[in-house]
Amino acid sequence: MNPAQLESLHRELATVLPGDAILHRREDVLPYGFDGTAAVKQSPQLVVLPRTAQEVSAVLKIAARHQVPVVARGSGTGLSGGSVPVPHGIVLCLAWMDRILELDAQNLTLLAEAGAVTQKIFERADAAGLFYPPDPGSMKVSSIGGNVAENAGGLRGLKYGVTRNYVLGLEVVLADGEICWLGNKCVKDVAGYNLRDLFIGSEGTLGVVTKVLLRLLPKPAARRTLLATFASMEAAAESVSRIIAAKIVPCTLEFLDRKTINCVEAFAHVGLPRDAAALLLIETDGHPVAVEEEATLIEAICRAALATQVTRAATLAESVRLATARRSAFSALARLRPTTILEDVTVPRSELASMIREVEAVAARHQVEIATFGHFGDGNLHPTILTDERDAAEMHRVEAAICDIVRAALARGGTISGEHGVGLAKKRFLREQLGDANYRLLRTLKRALDPTGLLNPGKIFDLREPDRHG
Amino acid sequence: MNPAQLESLHRELATVLPGDAILHRREDVLPYGFDGTAAVKQSPQLVVLPRTAQEVSAVLKIAARHQVPVVARGSGTGLSGGSVPVPHGIVLCLAWMDRILELDAQNLTLLAEAGAVTQKIFERADAAGLFYPPDPGSMKVSSIGGNVAENAGGLRGLKYGVTRNYVLGLEVVLADGEICWLGNKCVKDVAGYNLRDLFIGSEGTLGVVTKVLLRLLPKPAARRTLLATFASMEAAAESVSRIIAAKIVPCTLEFLDRKTINCVEAFAHVGLPRDAAALLLIETDGHPVAVEEEATLIEAICRAALATQVTRAATLAESVRLATARRSAFSALARLRPTTILEDVTVPRSELASMIREVEAVAARHQVEIATFGHFGDGNLHPTILTDERDAAEMHRVEAAICDIVRAALARGGTISGEHGVGLAKKRFLREQLGDANYRLLRTLKRALDPTGLLNPGKIFDLREPDRHG
Numbered sequence: 043m044n045p046a047q048l049e050s051l052h053r054e055l056a057t058v059l060p061g062d063a064i065l066h067r068r069e070d071v072l073p074y075g076f077d078g079t080a081a082v083k084q085s086p087q088l089v090v091l092p093r094t095a096q097e098v099s100a101v102l103k104i105a106a107r108h109q110v111p112v113v114a115r116g117s118g119t120g121l122s123g124g125s126v127p128v129p130h131g132i133v134l135c136l137a138w139m140d141r142i143l144e145l146d147a148q149n150l151t152l153l154a155e156a157g158a159v160t161q162k163i164f165e166r167a168d169a170a171g172l173f174y175p176p177d178p179g180s181m182k183v184s185s186i187g188g189n190v191a192e193n194a195g196g197l198r199g200l201k202y203g204v205t206r207n208y209v210l211g212l213e214v215v216l217a218d219g220e221i222c223w224l225g226n227k228c229v230k231d232v233a234g235y236n237l238r239d240l241f242i243g244s245e246g247t248l249g250v251v252t253k254v255l256l257r258l259l260p261k262p263a264a265r266r267t268l269l270a271t272f273a274s275m276e277a278a279a280e281s282v283s284r285i286i287a288a289k290i291v292p293c294t295l296e297f298l299d300r301k302t303i304n305c306v307e308a309f310a311h312v313g314l315p316r317d318a319a320a321l322l323l324i325e326t327d328g329h330p331v332a333v334e335e336e337a338t339l340i341e342a343i344c345r346a347a348l349a350t351q352v353t354r355a356a357t358l359a360e361s362v363r364l365a366t367a368r369r370s371a372f373s374a375l376a377r378l379r380p381t382t383i384l385e386d387v388t389v390p391r392s393e394l395a396s397m398i399r400e401v402e403a404v405a406a407r408h409q410v411e412i413a414t415f416g417h418f419g420d421g422n423l424h425p426t427i428l429t430d431e432r433d434a435a436e437m438h439r440v441e442a443a444i445c446d447i448v449r450a451a452l453a454r455g456g457t458i459s460g461e462h463g464v465g466l467a468k469k470r471f472l473r474e475q476l477g478d479a480n481y482r483l484l485r486t487l488k489r490a491l492d493p494t495g496l497l498n499p500g501k502i503f504d505l506r507e508p509d510r511h512g
Numbered sequence: 513m514n515p516a517q518l519e520s521l522h523r524e525l526a527t528v529l530p531g532d533a534i535l536h537r538r539e540d541v542l543p544y545g546f547d548g549t550a551a552v553k554q555s556p557q558l559v560v561l562p563r564t565a566q567e568v569s570a571v572l573k574i575a576a577r578h579q580v581p582v583v584a585r586g587s588g589t590g591l592s593g594g595s596v597p598v599p600h601g602i603v604l605c606l607a608w609m610d611r612i613l614e615l616d617a618q619n620l621t622l623l624a625e626a627g628a629v630t631q632k633i634f635e636r637a638d639a640a641g642l643f644y645p646p647d648p649g650s651m652k653v654s655s656i657g658g659n660v661a662e663n664a665g666g667l668r669g670l671k672y673g674v675t676r677n678y679v680l681g682l683e684v685v686l687a688d689g690e691i692c693w694l695g696n697k698c699v700k701d702v703a704g705y706n707l708r709d710l711f712i713g714s715e716g717t718l719g720v721v722t723k724v725l726l727r728l729l730p731k732p733a734a735r736r737t738l739l740a741t742f743a744s745m746e747a748a749a750e751s752v753s754r755i756i757a758a759k760i761v762p763c764t765l766e767f768l769d770r771k772t773i774n775c776v777e778a779f780a781h782v783g784l785p786r787d788a789a790a791l792l793l794i795e796t797d798g799h800p801v802a803v804e805e806e807a808t809l810i811e812a813i814c815r816a817a818l819a820t821q822v823t824r825a826a827t828l829a830e831s832v833r834l835a836t837a838r839r840s841a842f843s844a845l846a847r848l849r850p851t852t853i854l855e856d857v858t859v860p861r862s863e864l865a866s867m868i869r870e871v872e873a874v875a876a877r878h879q880v881e882i883a884t885f886g887h888f889g890d891g892n893l894h895p896t897i898l899t900d901e902r903d904a905a906e907m908h909r910v911e912a913a914i915c916d917i918v919r920a921a922l923a924r925g926g927t928i929s930g931e932h933g934v935g936l937a938k939k940r941f942l943r944e945q946l947g948d949a950n951y952r953l954l955r956t957l958k959r960a961l962d963p964t965g966l967l968n969p970g971k972i973f974d975l976r977e978p979d980r981h982g
Contacts, residue, residue, distance in 0.1 A: 148753065148862035171759060193702045204700060207677070220949040227860035229890045230674060230930035232663045232713050233938070233945050234954050234972060239709035243702050260759035283618065289641060289730035332799035390697035392618040420699045460700035468703070475703050479690040483961070484704050490960035491953070502704060 058100035065089040077120040086127040095252040103219035114246040116185030122465030124245040152256045156187025172258040175202035193243030195461030200419030201293040211255035217492040246498040262327035266337040267361035270344040270352045271318035278320035279395035281347040294325035295419030296368045302413040309374035323368045371415045379428040387451035388422040388460030400450045408443040422460035464502045478510045528570035535559040547590040556597040565722040573689035584716040586655030592935030594715045626657025642728040645672035663713035665931030670889030671763040681725030687962040716968040732797035736807040737831035740814040740822045741788035748790035749865035751817040764795035765889030766838045772883040779844035793838045841885045849898040857921035858892040858930030870920045878913040892930035934972045948980045
C-alpha cells in the first residue's frame with residue numbers, strides 16, 4: 043500500500059476499533075512479520091487486534107472495500123508459513139480473544155475464543171477431570187484458533203486423533219464479514235454439508251475462526267510411559283509392528299534417530315545411551331489394569347526385538363523425565379546450526395521404516411545434516427534439517443534434499459504434510475500429491491468462498507496459476 | 513424425458529455399459545423408485561448398474577451432455593428420501609460394485625467398493641481381529657457408499673463416533689465425470705482443504721462415491737450388556753447423567769419409551785416388564801477388568817436411581833437377547849399402523865429428558881401416536897410416528913407434530929437430523945437450523961462443484977429458491 047492508501051485504510055479501521063487495537067509503527071508491527079517457519083519473513087504494514095467477532099467482521103468488511111488482503115494469526119507458532127504476512131496486507135491477530143467461555147460438564151464440551159492458548163484449554167479440562175487430547179509441540183504458546191486453522195496434531199494422534207477430531211463447532215467470519223456458526227453441541231449432526239470440517243485445516247484462506255467449541259473426553263485413569271533403545275532402526279520398527287499386531291494402541295509411540303538421541307542427551311541429560319541407533323517413547327493410558335498389562339506386553343515385545351535398554355517409569359516424575367527425551371528433541375536440535383527446518387512428511391505406518399532409511403540416504407546424497415524424529419504410530423516423521431540460511435550453496439543442497447524427501451513420501455502413498463499445513467513451505471508440492479482434478483477442486487472452493495481472494499492469498503496454492511485439466 | 517430423448521440417452525449409454533447394466537422396462541425400474549422413507553416415491557425412467565468407476569464416469573459424462581439429472585443409490589435403505597429418483601433422471605445404482613478389495617492389517621485399513629454391504633465389512637474386519645464400529649440399524653442391507661453419503665450413525669456413536677470418523681479416503685466421480693481420490697492411508701494429512709469430509713454426508717449432491725478406504729480399530733477384548741427398566745423417564749435420564757458424571761463412556765446407551773417397550777415385548781418376547789416407563793440398554797466394551805468394573809458401577813448407578821429391574825448379561829447369547837429389545841424397536845413399531853415415520857432429531861445430551869417430554873406433549877396436542885426410542889448417549893432421538901398416509905386429515909396432524917418436534921429440537925440447540933440426512937424429508941427445515949449465511953454457503957458450494965445441478969437435484973435444498981441475505 044502506498045502512504046495515502048495506508049492512511050485512508052487506517053482512518054477507516056479507527057472507526058471500528060479502539061486506538062490500541064491498531065498497530066502501524068515499524069517497531070510495533072515487526073514481531074508480526076514471521077511465524078515459527080525458518081526463512082520466511084514479511085513485515086506487515088498494519089496489525090489489528092480485535093476483541094470480538096463483531097470487530098473481526100468490521101475489519102473484514104473494510105478490507106473488502108479497500109481490496110486489501112487479510113492474514114489472520116494467533117500466537118504465530120506455525121511451521122509452514124501459514125500466518126506469515128502477505129505484502130500490502132493487514133495482519134489480523136486474535137491474541138486478545140483468548141477467553142475460555144464455558145466448560146459444559148454435562149455435554150463434555152468447552153467453548154473458547156480463537157486466541158485461547160491450547161495448554162490453558164488442556165488445563166481447564168484437566169481440572170474438571172476431563173481431557174483435551176491434541177497436544178501439538180507448541181501447545182504452551184499456540185492458540186486453539188491456530189490449531190484449528192492448521193489442523194494441528196501432536197503426540198497422541200495414533201489413539202486420539204488430531205485437532206479436527208475434537209472440534210464440534212466453529213464461529214467463523216467469512217470473507218464478506220458475515221458471522222456464521224458451523225456445528226453445535228450435538229454429537230451427531232447431518233444437517234447439510236459439513237462446512238466445519240472444510241474450514242478446519244483451511245489455513246485462514248476461507249474465513250477467520252473466532253470461536254471454537256471442543257469435545258472433551260473423560261480423563262484416562264492411568265498412564266504408563268516406557269522408553270526403549272535399539273541398536274538398529276529395523277529393531278525399533280519391528281517392535282512397533284509387533285505392538286500393533288498385538289492389538290495395542292498406545293496413546294504415544296514416538297521415535298528418535300541416533301543423531302537426535304545424542305543431541306537430546308547433550309542438551310537435556312536424561313540418561314540416554316549415546317550408542318543407541320533408535321529410541322522409542324511409548325505411552326499407554328486407560329484403566330490401570332489394562333495399562334499395566336499393556337506396558338508389560340510392550341516391554342516384552344521390545345526385549346524380544348532386541349532392545350538394548352527398556353525403562354518403565356514407576357512414578358509420574360520419571361514418566362515426565364522420559365517424555366522429556368522426545369519433547370526436547372526440536373529445541374535440542376535447533377541449537378546446533380543457525381537454521382532449523384522441520385519437515386513433516388507422513389507415510390502409511392507400514393512404510394515408515396523404509397522412509398526413515400530413505401531420509402538417511404537423501405542426507406548422505408546431498409551432504410546435508412538431517413536428524414529425524416517423529417510419531418511412529420502415525421507414520422508422521424519430522425526429518426529436521428540443520429543448516430544455515432545465509433549459505434546459498436548449502437541451501438541449494440537443502441532444497442534438493444527436501445524435494446527428494448517429499449517425493450519419497452509421495453511414492454510411498456504418503457502426504458507432504460501430516461500436521462504442519464501447506465502454507466508457503468509446501469505449496470510447490472501440493473498439486474503433485476493431489477493430482478490435477480483434486481487440486482482444481484480446492485481452487486474452485488477457494489474462488490467460491492472468497493471470490494476476490496482477500497483471505498491469506500498465496501497460501502496453500504497460487505490462484506493466479508492456470509487450472510490444468512487431466 | 514420424452515420417448516425420443518429417452519431413446520437417444522439409452523442408445524448412448526449402451527455404448528459404455530453392457531446391455532444387462534441398463535434397465536428401462538417399467539417392472540425392472542420400479543424397485544428403484546423408493547428408499548426406506550415413508551410416503552416418497554418416484555418411478556425412474558432409466559436405471560444403470562455400473563461395475564467400475566470408469567463406467568460411472570462415462571455415465572456422468574453422458575448425463576452431462578444430455579443435461580439429465582443423476583441420482584446415485586446403494587441398497588436404498590435411506591430414511592430421508594436422499595436416494596429417491598428425481599423426475600426425468602437416471603438412477604445410478606452401485607449395488608454391483610460390492611467388493612471388499614483389501615484389508616491391510618499393518619495399517620489397519622480396509623478398502624471397499626461403494627456398494628459393499630456394511631455388515632460384510634464388519635464381518636471381514638472381525639475375522640481379522642479388527643473392528644469397524646459404525647452400526648446403522650440397516651447395516652445388514654445398507655452399503656458403505658450409502659453410509660458415507662448420509663454419514664450414517666448407529667448405536668455406538670457416543671464412544672466410537674459415526675461413519676465419518678472411520679473414512680480415511682474416498683474415490684469420487686465428479687459431476688463432469690472426472691475420477692478423483694480424496695485422502696489416503698495416512699492417519700494424519702493436512703495437505704490442502706479437507707474435501708473428503710465435505711463429500712461425506714453430501715447425499716450424492718457433490719459427486720458419486722465409488723470406493724471407500726476405512727480405518728479399523730483393534731477389536732475390544734470384552735463387552736458387557738446391561739438392561740435397566742425404570743418407572744419414570746426422569747429416573748432413566750438421571751441414571752444417564754450419573755453414568756457420564758462417573759466418567760464412563762459406554763459404547764451403547766440406548767433408550768426405549770413405554771410405548772416402544774410394550775410393542776417390542778409383544779413382538780419379540782424378550783421378557784421386558786410391561787409396566788416400565790423407560791428402558792436403557794447399556795453396553796460397555798474394552799479390557800475385561802475395566803468392563804467388569806464399569807458394568808458393576810453402571811448397575812449400582814441404575815439401582816440408586818430407582819431402576820425397577822437391572823439385568824446384566826452373563827453370556828453372549830443373553831447379551832444378544834437384551835440387545836434385541838433395542839434392535840427390534842423399529843420393526844416392532846412398524847407393524848402397528850400402515851405408515852411409520854421415523855424422526856431423527858438430536859439435541860445436546862443434557863436436553864434429552866426435556867426433549868422426550870416435549871415429544872409426548874406434541875403427540876397429545878396433535879392427537880398423533882408417537883413412540884420414542886433412540887441413542888440416549890448421543891442425544892439422538894427417533895420419535896416414531898405411527899400413522900396412515902392414506903388418511904389426509906391424520907397426515908395433516910402428523911405434519912404439524914413433526915414441525916413442532918423439529919422446532920423443539922432447534923430451540924434446545926439441536927439438529928433436524930442426527931444420522932438420517934436431510935434429503936427430501938428435512939429440507940424445509942434446513943435454513944431454519946443453519947441461518948441464512950450458513951445456508952447460502954451450502955448452496956454456493958453446490959453451485960461451485962456441480963454448476964449445472966445434475967447430481968441429485970432438489971435434495972438437501974432447492975437451488976431455485978432465491979438466496980437470502982441477513
